[in-house]
Amino acid sequence: MMILPLFVVIPLGGAFLLSLIGKLDKRINDALANIATFSLLVLSVFAIRYPLAGKVLVYKVGGWKPPIGICMVLDGLTSFMLVTTNLVSCLVAIYSISYMERYTDKYRFYTLFLLMLAGMNGVIVTGDLFNLFVFLEIASVASYALVAFGTEAEELEASFKYTIMSSVASSFILLGIALLYSFSSTLNMADMAWVLAQRNSSLLLYFVAVLFIMGFGLKAAIVPFHAWLPDAHPSAPASISAMLSGVVIKVLGVYTLIRIFFNLFPINKTSLSVLMFLGTVSILAGVILALSQWDFKRLLAYHSISQIGYIILGIGLGTPLGITGALFHLFNHSVFKSLLFLNSGAVVYALGTRNLQEMGGLKERMPLTANTSLVASMSISGIPPFNGFWSKLWIILACMQSGRILYAFWAVIGSILTLASFMKVQKYAFWGKLKKQWESVKEVPWPMQLAMLVLAVICILSGFLVAPFFSAFIDSAVKVILSGQGYAHTVFKMLR
Template sequence: MNNLLILPVILPFAVGALLILFAKYGRLQRIISSIAVISLLCVSVYLASRSYIDGTQTLELGNWQAPFGIVFVGDLFSTFMVVLSSIVGVVCLFFAFCTLDRRRERFYFYPFYFFLLTGVNGAFLTGDLFNLFVFFEVMLLSSYALIAFGGTGYQLREGFKYTVINVFASALFLVGVAYLYGITGTLNMADLAVRIGEIGQTGTLQVVAMIFFIVFAMKGALFPLYFWLPNSYYGPPAAIAALCGGLLTKVGIYAIIRSFTLIFTNDTGFTHTLLLWIAGLTMFFGILGAVAQFDFKRILPYNIISHVGYIIMGLGLYTRIALAGAVFYIAHHIIVKSSLFLFEGATKKVTGTSDLRQMGGLLKTHPWLAWLFLISALSLAGIPPFSGFFSKLPLIRESLTIGNYWIAAVALVVGILTLISMMRIFSHVFWGEQKHTEEQAAISLKKPLLAIVPLVILTIILGLGAEPVFLYSLEIADQLLDPTTYIDAVLGEAK
């Protein structure tokens, strides 16, 4: 059964390579893509269930025993992330079917789409840092193409900036890998945890830890390294913006959580206090950007920035409840943020613009669009009974319990400002005088909404079923705080 661990990587890679051959056959590409992405979701759910029932799963490629060979690790956290990426992959693909210009399909949209999923899933499942770098590059190379997809001047300009920034981050990643290998003689994550524990805290290791933090913070859009994100996600079509907005920053956040709960844990008083301050600043400055915007599609990237701060807040607090809240928040944010980008694409399909000042009256002509958007918007702001409330609640309660009142205050203020930014969208886009023509009002959104509905249903389910979801998050937090299970599963007798 462990051989199935490689399927979330091999399946999208093989499908992406196959679709290159059929780039000119749009219908055939859509059929193959549909079968592949649904199969990927089924495999991901199965792997998550096996890791929950049977414990952490490992796969040593080529039968090379860890730490010398390539190893894939399917623990509760990594398989949970793979399931989330597969859900977003399914929804965004079906939304692309009904909104993407057919001419654009011919320019290898589907191959790059699946290559990006390959990199994302590989980053979640890999058990060593060098292959984490490799899968980061697979993901980023695909994202370079997708962000520039369509070839407008704006996309090419911002895509170039995005590429340059990430090339620099990748170079810095390699520097960190080289330093860490020079100190420990290994890049296997489980083996690193053992050897760094034996070496103890040194100034050099602290520097290496900060190098990795800078790399992952740049990819995760944390303060002050988030400047690349708002413009990069503004240009692409909604399906691509939703895929990138939902997943790409979470890969960087996943890497931070994995490395600072498994590898760099010798001086949590310094590292995790720093993480907590970074979380607060990310939340605060991100939401200031959101409330300052009057463009639907520009508000959403700033909300990504502010809300990844909540996740890092849980890591910075570094308690069982806080980490469980962070894990819960990852699921909530991936689902809700992806849906909001898709809602923006649906409204633009009708109105032809994302400028709030040129929009209005969609509640009258497209009521289902309005009310479904409102559910996701309220969930993002943390209004009960949706997932946003129940994922924020443990973070704020835990910060108050352990006496970090300032971060609780920041989190509450950011929640209020998030609600203001979402209600600004709702009041301008859906209320008020109808500013789109009757011809535009007649545009049907049945198919795009059918694609988005699963995400809206999920945020409701995560809210109404918060208790079992949080209990599952607690089990993930237990594994993160006690990495013995991970280390034993990977190294076994080699430890």
């Protein structure tokens, strides 16, 4: 029971301690941040066993009984998202040990990093709608500052753009929460689901759904709201790009969308088909825009839009197979996209350039980076033994199963274009002839290598997540989503 608040307490405590004593010694920074993220990973893996045993944990903060007090809920979906988030953040923290040496003020970086992590864990764990908004804002404000961390002209510009758009999105979300509060006079998510299930659906709910699609859709960078992502994600330091593309858009955007549209609102065919349509548009728009990029990190950022499209498409289908595929793809994407961003960071660390045309033949000089990026590229473009293939297959099969042949077709087209785009990356960056000016390039230091290697291994292994023995992990999350407003029943049953 006690572990739930720890997901917020550990990163928050780490962040404030670092801002207090981080100035004294560099080693304290690294040690403290890594201990915090690693203990979070251990805790989140430890927490898997509750949903697997069919249990739902509900924690009453301050001993106040919901719906009056705030509660924290640990169910299948929560535990799934916690594992994804903390896995990536732990490896990114290891990577940052040597990558962030290039920047000044490392302790500020770790403080902001842990604050962002606290915000994300809070969003996942909480069971209260306004509390979710507060944690969402903590994570967002920390990420605005992290995007501008280098304080170069481009980074400031990207951060400004990101801040403006994301703050407007937050206002939409707050407006939606206000309307929901006026409609149901409660803020607890389980209680609200209960109230909404008893009332007839009204026009107000449609309006709130539109506000939430705009708000959370902008945080998730679905296509009409994607303009900030290709600027903001490449501008951040590579380890933060990995966090932003890997988990932040998923936790702040996709997870909240799932929670609200499945567990809070009555499941609604119209809003799901809107999500499905937007997802497909994202797949195509993201990948087509990515094709013409020569900036390594910008190309990866455009692919994030496209891959988020797959997840949204799978969720919009609303069938068990589609949701399984979507969650599976969510996990896989967070692994291989963060790996790709870490690769790009390694290349920038060694070469100092992000332009693909200036690279070439790095396979000889940086074998580990080249090989891990090959694994990640094959995963993202869906080559059979790797994890990306299985999750895309699941989503496309789900499209076929529910009779949406056209959507399946566009998803396949998107996958082929992704393959083309990553062939370009591999050809220009890692294969071919080594250019003269890069002959003295060395492989990056060991913490960076370790993080990339572990992520590559996970890329290969996580293909088994839908295999019969391991699938219980995802299935428990899918069960929560499909239970719809049964979420309220499970939470209230635990409280009694």
